[in-house]
Amino acid sequence: MSDGGWLLLAILMSSLGPGLAIFFLPERRYGLRTLLNLGGAGTKLVLVGWLLVSVLRGDEYRLVLPLLPGIDFVLAADALSLLFATLSAVLWFVTTVYAIGYLEGSPRRSRFFGFFSLCVSATVGIALSGNLITLLIFYELLTLATWPLVVHRGTPAALRAGRLYLGYTLTSGLVLFTAIVWLTLLAGAESFVPGGYLGELASTHETTLKVLFVMLMIGFGVKAALVPLHSWLPIAMVAPAPVSALLHAVAVVKAGAFGIVRVVNDVFGAEVAIELGLAAGLVVVAAITILYGSIQALRTDDLKQRLAFSTVSQVSYIVLGVALAGPLGVIGGLVHLVHQGITKITLFFCAGNFAETLGIHKISELDGVGRRMPLTMLAFTLGALGMIGLPPLAGFVTKWHLGLGALEAQFHWVLAVLIASSLLNAAYFLPPVIRGWLGERRTPWHEHMVEHSGPTRFETHWMLLVPTLFVAALSLLGGLLAGMSLSPLDWVTLIVERDYSIPGFAP
């Protein structure tokens, strides 16, 4: 074990330990379970913060354990890992608070929070993986840890969603596994290197590399919901709101996108990807996904389903940015990893608040909700406008860099895709906002929450409201203070300057 590797292990264990302990807690130990949950989340936040400061200082963290002859289990922390790790640590803490409030009084909470913690451990593991094999291990772990969360409610719809989810992800996991084994046989179990480690093979094994790239993209693309591998995602939205939030903002979808980022930048490298025409292909797939997701979102009236299709569209912004393979495009893509996360989690929290408090599930039921739940509606507005990409919200910073990156990489038609996508986003996100603020409710609200657990001090339970407002504030500040140091944009710029050898980029 090399120096400092214990910190990486501690970060993993900070959620794995409490998670395993929670499985053995009886259902009624509410206090202890909450303590374990919040303690784990808090510890992880502190540890990741520490790691962040150290990496910023230039320290190296690496943990290598032999797995098979010639194949190591590697944990490492570079700037990109930390981007994802910080995102998941912060949002995990917030989602835990939200989930405690959301599931208050419902059965099987020990099981839920156990898997919840496992899920986050796997996500952080993915972030800190130092090579493809390690990434794969955590990636499969994530698949298995998320399934019980999707089917948590046990309804037929949930079971169907769970089956579909597992069918898609396991199959893709298999493809991924095959591809990684093949790649390991071909190039060895290398660690991730900025600029990739396949440069020498590009001339000799061109076809093989192309096939491998497609297989890897299928493997990661299912979780990243690239069209046509996306159909599990909108169905999986039957899960409870905190799970959807985690699935769409941090864990599953992001894991897929993160895998694609790693493959394009640290395995193949931007140069090889451009040379073999793989980047251009990925741009096309991402563009199709962006438009398709938005069009489908327009067609649905179910709030959570609309958000789910919007995720399909928005996650492809990340893929698009990375596939543009120029510094500005990569900045736009990577920063959207964070921006999509904080914006989408805001929207899912709001959808959860509406559903739990007033039993609202459809957009047509939102009329006048701004007067009953102004703060949640405000958060929803910030999230929706951010998704459209209006300043000063986080989504704007992304769209801006993607637009400039597209021109820089000579993909002029991508700008047209961005325009069309923004129009579609406006077409499906403005109507709920307008209904909420300007619509009129003629019948009294069906006070779902008040009937079950008595009156609340604020417009809804404080444990649902505070996390919502917190992430909404993040999604505003992410754009408003984008120029500050340690903002997501600043950090991503640092990554691009420090780690990536992108052709024609002089920082």
Added chain:
Amino acid sequence: MNALIWLAIPLVPLLLAVLIGLRPHRTRFNRWLPWAALPGLAGAAVGGDVEPAALDWLMLNTLLGLDPLGQAFLALTSGLWLAAGLFALSDRQDDPLRHRFYVFWLLALSGNLGLILAQDALSFYLFFSLMSLAAYGLVVHFNTAEAWRAGRIYLILAVVGEILLFAGFVMAIHQAGGDTRLTAIAEARPEGWGLALLVLGFGIKAGMLPLHFWLPLAHPAAPVAASAVLSGAMIKAGLLGWLRVLPLDETGHVLLGETLVLLGLSAAFLAAIAGVLQSRPKTILAYSSISQMGLMTAGAGLALVLPDLRAWLLMAVTLYAVHHGFAKGALFLAAGMTAQRPAAGAARLAFFLFALLPALALAGMPMTSGALAKNTLKEPLYDADLAGWMAHTEFALTLAAAGTTLLMLRFLWRWYQAQRDTQAPPRADSRRWWAWGGLACMSLVFPLLGVAVAPPEQVPAWVVLTGLSLVWPIAIGLFLGLLAWRWARDHERPLLREGDLVVPLEWLVHTGQRLWHRRPAWTGVGRHPARLRWVRYRLRERLELAERVLTRWETIGLLFAAAMLGLYLTLWAG
């Protein structure tokens, strides 16, 4: 320190919006509504000497400051919003939804003030969007079917405009090498698509032909005070945007310039004709705004064609914008004074004078602000060498005043009839009178002020404020008005549907929707139902079956276990 001064101007309205929005029905902050524009007015008065402030931490390198162009626009904008705010406070005082109106009002105000101060593309875009979207709340305020329709069209055009602007800015900034300052964009001379997108994006806001049709719908639908700021201040943001980013340098841009002159002059005449055929006073005013914005568009175009005269022409366009803003604001407020008509005496005289004065100013009556604006705009054209049809620009600009005169006659007549029809008990409200009278008097005060501060070597005041070329178009307008008087004065229904182009557009959309719903009858899919549908159904059936089989537990488990084992063995052996 400078940063604080510049930030305060848009932040004060924003803060007030938050305060009112937080506790809508228990707040005493309402009465501060008009005064939220006061920092802007103060900034316009003294801000010329304050250095711009670079705020690196805000968004992406925000730069706020005030140049002479901005100073004029800031004075107009904050002055108009202040007066209209005063009016709105009285006009909306019994409205149960007034708090909502005030919040949208303040948000739009914040955006409108901020975009004038913005010196970089991103913060400009931020404030521009804030203004556009918040104004939607003002347009739909009355919750009627008419308001919702107007609001829908307004919102679609506003969003399209914003997205065009986004793309235009991205392309222009890419061309400028990543520099986001507005001056850098103009210096890099945006070309091709980038330029076209910027012109269109701002053109939607400025009511440029043929993207003007939201105006005649939104203005009559919105409350009076909102129409006043919409027409007087907010559409000027489009003009300001043009003046900021178009290549107005010593090279100019002949093609774009000629296009703008052509579009502007067409708008000036066509909108006058369309407006005369209307019957509602506020719709007539909306068309007059399109017509007047056309003249300003033509002025901006001339500055592109005649780069040597650009400084003078830009000043003329700015003067015109300020003149039109105040006069049009006063006319819209006049439309909301119906219940305030005094029974007799000096007040009654003032009542009609305050409506007449801005109308005369718009027509270009000597000694009014219109005379100053029109004379300044036409002054350099007398001895400019313009070829082809452009040589008649000066004549066309002059003749446009005849159209404006007709429009104003039509407005005053319809307005007067509305006065006659309503018998509301007079309830003098001094706030409305101050707001309205103040704006109306600007038509006289502004030219005197303008002449007083002008450098002495310029032409003497009596030349700038009078002239034969001002009078004869008015005479033509009056003559035409008299001719039409007999048969047209009492038309209750507009001869042209409000929103002109929007009518065929809506028809197209509706027909398209109808056809889409009936598509099996005539698309290829429908013509060979037996074959194409069958293929589609079979395909879907197969896919669903495959998905069902493959997602069965035992299939998944078996396949997965076998594959894992195989691959693991391969890895071990390899």
